[in-house]
Amino acid sequence: MLDNSVIDGVATSKRIRGVLAPVLTPFNPDLSPDPERFLRHCRWLLSQNCGLAPFGTTSEANSMSAEERISLLDAMIGAGIDPSRTMPGTGCCSIVETVELTAHAVKQGCAGVLMLPPFYYKNITEEGLYGYFNEVVQRVADARLKIYLYHIPPVAIVGITPRLVERLLRAYPDAIAGMKDSSGDWNNTKIFLDAFAEIARPGPRRFDVFVGSESFLLANMRNGGAGTISATANVNPAAIYELFTVASAVSAGVDLKPQQDRLNLVREVFSNTKFPSMIAALKQTISIYAKDPEWARVRPPLLALTVREAKLLAAELKAVGFAMNRMGDTDQELRK
């Protein structure tokens, strides 16, 4: 057995679960990805029991080319990052690029891929989305493929419906492994859990529901969910992982609301609408705690925090007692 708490112990289907971070992508002054800082961040996250979901919304993946994503994934795996702890984002607007990125991730041994629906055309039918995902599975044509459907209607607009999941699961019970629900709507998550999670469908073939925010983590774990893939796991992984662990272990009678409330309090700092985006606020946070201004950079059309906003963020984090152990050897090295 792997000494890997993010991997589930079910012998028939070792599935990634727990807490994953959509890994922030540091950029060089010329806006190219910075593999060195990226890898250090990946290693730090893993040391906090946090799995890696690179190339998510928080990673500014859609501000990167397919080629850049492939290079960065290869850099990760080449540097010895365990692929079974990774779930790269691979969903693009075009089948061609989605298939290219997905097939590459599968070949690299990644635990799964997080797949956006094609998000350019709007008012797309369920039939059209089924046609898209069907084509992707057929073209990747690899038994190791594990797709986690990515539902993030506030950003992608195009979403994943229960009926679409039902059809896809019927056609591809092995390849359709789960979903990330970033709707921000617990009622929506509950619908998917009730219809598809392990509780509803016992057996070796699971459909693992990850919530897109740790604010729903306790509810998700109490209702048969698999964990969370959350932006703030980039800066607050240990506390989020702790709630995941206790919520998985203790009975529903134990009151974990105080721990959930504490996570929410920290999260609210980053989602403060005074900041241009949560992504920029999270990068600024690493920049503050690692004392590394390079980390604050984002790619247009996103904006980095202004000096005034950065000071406000630092003050608010202090006010909620937030701490981040980014001052270790790794970051000392980085600043040499």
Added chain:
Amino acid sequence: MLDNSVIDGVATSKRIRGVLAPVLTPFNPDLSPDPERFLRHCRWLLSQNCGLAPFGTTSEANSMSAEERISLLDAMIGAGIDPSRTMPGTGCCSIVETVELTAHAVKQGCAGVLMLPPFYYKNITEEGLYGYFNEVVQRVADARLKIYLYHIPPVAIVGITPRLVERLLRAYPDAIAGMKDSSGDWNNTKIFLDAFAEIARPGPRRFDVFVGSESFLLANMRNGGAGTISATANVNPAAIYELFTVASAVSAGVDLKPQQDRLNLVREVFSNTKFPSMIAALKQTISIYAKDPEWARVRPPLLALTVREAKLLAAELKAVGFAMNRMGDTDQELRK
């Protein structure tokens, strides 16, 4: 002087204007682009006095990879299509790909590029969009660059505002050449015309406003606009071009409403919500008139018309007296 009515005669700035089609992209059975049918369609459009805006929304460009778009553009230019009659779409979510496609189009001598804003992240600020376009112009770094900003809020959600245009024009009066307004809202087009069109800013540096639907063509030409880049120009170019010509030539006193109404009547057939999309209806139309079933194919997530829908379309086109001269030698050859 070129014998090219789509090119404006102003000596200081030969700018493309008139009627352009966002060229439909025919796909092979394996869904790869079909350069042969594509080129024949391009040549037919040019023969109808219709300029070419390949890789637009109607072209399913966002369902294609950057590589596929470059190959197809190279196939066009390599086959002798005059680049000065072309305005390829080059706007992607990532700066990297937008710059790559734009620089390539400029090198190929295209009249301009039609550029979507980065459309993944929503609630993007004007400052963020300015940063994006600024970065693109700086990186392309070519005096020949002519950007037409593409405003299509129903699809891209992220839009182009007058203040953004004002800032960009101030910074790059030569590179920012105009826009395509596909808002479907004449009041919005009028705001841009009043603020930026030739009438408002006489001089050699123009800002050319194209409407995204020929239903606004007469109004656009009467208010200083440059023409239309319209999906339906793929099938009805001659009639649209005729209205462009007379509206440009005759005084505002002449009543051209009957001609405008006639165009609208035909357009309404394709925008019938009974069809899965206007794109699929237009492809089906070519398929019908060229007697070429291959043309009906779309890439997922779009859906082709069902047999029943195709029959309805054919009947409705007949009912409005629509005709399309796709039965010439070119298409005879194609069917060999």
